[in-house]
Every structure is written in C-alpha cells, then in structure tokens.
Amino acid sequence: MPSSPPPEYPSRTPMTSPARARSPRGDFAARLLAWYDRHHRHLPWRIPPRAMAAGERPDPYQIWLSEIMLQQTTVAAVKPYFETFVRRWPTVEALAAAESDEIMKAWAGLGYYSRARNLKRCAETVAAADGGRFPETMAALRELPGIGDYTSAAIAAIAFDEPAAVVDGNVERVVTRLEAIERPVREAKQDIRGIVQTLVPPSRPGDFAQAMMDLGATICTPRRPACAICPVSDDCKARLNGDPERFPLKPPRAERPQRLGAAFVAERADGAILLRKRPTKGLLGGMSEVPTSGWSARIDGDDRVDAAPFDARWRPAGSVQHVFTHFALTLSVYHARHDGSAPPDWWWAPRADIHSEALPTVMKKVIEAAIPGAIRKPTRNGASR
DNA sequence: GAACCGTGGCT
DNA sequence: TAGCCAAGGTT
Structure with missing residues (x-):
C-alpha cells in the first residue's frame, strides 16, 4: 500500500468517517x-x-x-x-x-x-x-x-x-x-x-x-x-x-434457439469460389458469403440440397456448427464443381484471395468444410502453410 | 426497454 | 462441455 499519494493528489478529508474504514x-x-x-x-x-x-x-x-x-x-x-x-x-x-x-x-x-x-x-x-x-x-x-x-x-x-x-x-x-x-x-x-x-x-x-x-x-x-x-x-x-x-447480479440469460440451413460452395476449375454479398443491415451485414438457404428458426429447416441456388452436382460435405449471440446455427454444407456463369453481383473469388475476402468466421468454416485448406493464408515465400 | 448483433477463450 | 464472458451500440 502506498504510504503517501503523489503530490498532485492530496488526500482529501473523508466524506464520512466510518469507525472501521482504514482507507477513507x-x-x-x-x-x-x-x-x-x-x-x-x-x-x-x-x-x-x-x-x-x-x-x-x-x-x-x-x-x-x-x-x-x-x-x-x-x-x-x-x-x-x-x-x-x-x-x-x-x-x-x-x-x-x-x-x-x-x-x-x-x-x-x-x-x-x-x-x-x-x-x-x-x-x-x-x-x-x-x-x-x-x-x-x-x-x-x-x-x-x-x-x-x-x-x-x-x-x-x-x-x-x-x-x-x-x-x-x-x-x-x-x-x-x-x-x-x-x-x-x-x-x-x-x-x-x-x-x-x-x-x-x-x-x-x-x-x-x-x-x-x-x-x-x-x-x-x-x-x-x-x-x-x-x-x-x-x-x-x-x-x-x-x-x-x-457481484454483479445478472439475470439468467435466455435460451439460445437452434436454427438450420444449407450452404453451397461452388468451385470453378481454377479453384475460385463463388461468393456474394449479404445485405448491408442485419446479421453479418455487408459481409461476403457463399450462397446459402434461409436459416430457419425451425429445427426442420431448409438444410436439403434442393435449396441450392442453381443446378449442379452438389455433394454433401459435412456440416458446420456456429454459435451467434442469440441463436445457434447448423449449416449442411454442399460442394460442387461448377463452370457456369455466375448470377449478376456474385463473383468468383480466386483461391489465392479467399483469405482476404470479407468472410465472417462462419463462412470460413463452411469453405473449410467443403475444401480443406482453402482459407490458408499465403506465407511470405509464396507457399501455403 | 428489450431484442439484435460475432467471435474466441476459459472453465 | 456448455455456458459465461469480453473496454457496448443501435433500433
């Protein structure tokens, strides 16, 4: 305990003098x-x-x-x-x-x-x-x-x-x-x-x-x-x-509902991945994503392959779990080779640039599930870690 | 005022 | 492991 306060903080008279207080x-x-x-x-x-x-x-x-x-x-x-x-x-x-x-x-x-x-x-x-x-x-x-x-x-x-x-x-x-x-x-x-x-x-x-x-x-x-x-x-x-x-007293937090959906990773022959932009407002607003179905609040949500944004040879590639602040999400991941044209406003992100896209963590998980190693950051000598 | 809005680390 | 928590703000 410091014996004397610095000069710029002179001790003030205690506002009260409780009998037991050793430190006014x-x-x-x-x-x-x-x-x-x-x-x-x-x-x-x-x-x-x-x-x-x-x-x-x-x-x-x-x-x-x-x-x-x-x-x-x-x-x-x-x-x-x-x-x-x-x-x-x-x-x-x-x-x-x-x-x-x-x-x-x-x-x-x-x-x-x-x-x-x-x-x-x-x-x-x-x-x-x-x-x-x-x-x-x-x-x-x-x-x-x-x-x-x-x-x-x-x-x-x-x-x-x-x-x-x-x-x-x-x-x-x-x-x-x-x-x-x-x-x-x-x-x-x-x-x-x-x-x-x-x-x-x-x-x-x-x-x-x-x-x-x-x-x-x-x-x-x-x-x-x-x-x-x-x-x-x-x-x-x-x-x-x-x-x-x-302390502090906090009320118990509400339960986290479970949501379900599907995510579709389309991979071009050169390894590029099809991305699109999410709406500016709301969850992950303004960030990029692979195409997904809606994320249903129901446990029997739209997690099936027929929720795909376009026709391709979609193959199941496992699932991804992610916990947001107010709900937990399970996404069924599908992967397809695809060389068709992309809808307007969507784009093919070159494999080498994936790590620097505006991808929220949940989307990085999805891409990793479909194409293990796709997100790796290039090292200085140009190799992949 | 309550719901919404991410993620990773720790226990 | 499943919940708690972190230098909160906006609608």
Whole structure:
C-alpha cells in the first residue's frame, strides 16, 4: 500500500468517517493510480503513466479506433487487428478515404460488423470536420456513429483529460463489489455512474479510467478475484461480506434457439469460389458469403440440397456448427464443381484471395468444410502453410 | 426497454 | 462441455 499519494493528489478529508474504514474514500483514486503506475497493462494504443507524466498524450484516432474494436471484444482479439489498421490507415483521414469493402475485409473475423460500417461513417464525419480533428468533449463525441455512453466517456477521458465517468463491464463489476450492490446491474447503471463520478480525480482522469478497467481485468475478475493483492480491498463491501464473486447480479440469460440451413460452395476449375454479398443491415451485414438457404428458426429447416441456388452436382460435405449471440446455427454444407456463369453481383473469388475476402468466421468454416485448406493464408515465400 | 448483433477463450 | 464472458451500440 502506498504510504503517501503523489503530490498532485492530496488526500482529501473523508466524506464520512466510518469507525472501521482504514482507507477513507478520499484516497481511492490515489491508491488506485499508485497501483496502476506499477501494474498497468502494456497495450499498443496506451501511453504509459511515466510518458504521460512527461507530457506525452495518446493519439485520439488510435484511442477511438481501439475503443470501437474493444466493444464486447477481448484485448487479445483486438491487438492484431489494431496493429493492422494503424499500419494500413495511420490517420482518420486515411481511414475516411478507404474503400468500405477494404475496411470490411480488414474487420472480418472480429465480429459485430456494424462497428466496421459505423467506423467508416464516423471517420468520414471527423475527417470532413474542421481540421480533421476529433471532438474533444464527451457530449460531442456521443453524437458520432458507433459512439455511445461508454465510448464517448472513454475517449474524452483518455485522449482529452475530461473527468468523465467511464463505465464498462469491468467498472460495473468493480463498483458493484465495492458497494455490494444487490440490485441487478441493469437497474443500477445510473447509480454506478454516479459513484464513479465521485471517484474520478480532477487530474489523470484517463489513467483513472484505464486503471479501473485494468483492475477489473486483472484483479477484480469475474471469477476468483485476487482480493489479497487488490489495492482497494479495504474499501470493498463485498469482500467484507465474504462473497465478492456474487457481484454483479445478472439475470439468467435466455435460451439460445437452434436454427438450420444449407450452404453451397461452388468451385470453378481454377479453384475460385463463388461468393456474394449479404445485405448491408442485419446479421453479418455487408459481409461476403457463399450462397446459402434461409436459416430457419425451425429445427426442420431448409438444410436439403434442393435449396441450392442453381443446378449442379452438389455433394454433401459435412456440416458446420456456429454459435451467434442469440441463436445457434447448423449449416449442411454442399460442394460442387461448377463452370457456369455466375448470377449478376456474385463473383468468383480466386483461391489465392479467399483469405482476404470479407468472410465472417462462419463462412470460413463452411469453405473449410467443403475444401480443406482453402482459407490458408499465403506465407511470405509464396507457399501455403 | 428489450431484442439484435460475432467471435474466441476459459472453465 | 456448455455456458459465461469480453473496454457496448443501435433500433
């Protein structure tokens, strides 16, 4: 435990003086930030506290990009995508000028594809605005597509030092445990935001936000939290009560219905595969796919070969299972050699380019089932792995 | 306000 | 293994 807070965070008089509290709430931010200074995660988009103290500031473009990618997505999954995007589109102007198709291709596999469509729209808006600079306040950021309560607060705090209350899933968990909040998080959201707002320090609000999230990700974890090494455990009512893992309270999730369908992989003599584009809105909106039947909500869905988009020697090639957020899908896969012409707006994707098409993971599974090895990424020497 | 919207890792 | 969970937003 740090014996003295940094000079920029003088201890304040505790708001209350509970007899047992060893750590008055006025110290909360100081103790959390002292922990963050020593134990922060090293992330590609983050400026570490030492560099922040030297006056360095993060690139608002990179903070925005990382925050969009991190929505409901793990840090590990985001890292390689973030590196690719920043290398390929180093500025918001570059991203705004990119073809939508190229952005969808680069986003393929990361999920929640409306994020990629909104990313492009947001980049265009920002690039067209005065100087191509991001708005610097939470309120103004909140107006941009794909940016809601959490993301606007996070960008404002991290990139622009606004003392905004940043509340994500990590912070909800930390706060519901600190206060032993017995109501479902859905209902307690506003209270949580209010509590966080009282804790945000006037300086280093961005580090504070990131510290809360790092704490949630590494110490105050959903299961088996490491209370013994938590820098704010003295403040934690859930720990005092003995069962922090019980928080946050969440209602049981609804059952996932099962859907059924068929997918058709047409392969040309040269190995090219027939693809088409899905509608812009809805599930996998704007992404590419092989032709499929509808995905019936009924267990006796249209998974038979007579659902094929055209006549060919379709041969069964197994089935693919995939779990989406709100339903599970089983696709019967069919494969055919086919050299006929493609319907308008469909295209033959050369085998060498398949890995870079805007194919969602479920479609990569389908193609792999029909043609094992088809998705492999070429290596630098031109061979296939 | 509730439903919709992906994917991969972990237990 | 089957469910839970992850730096949520839009409709």
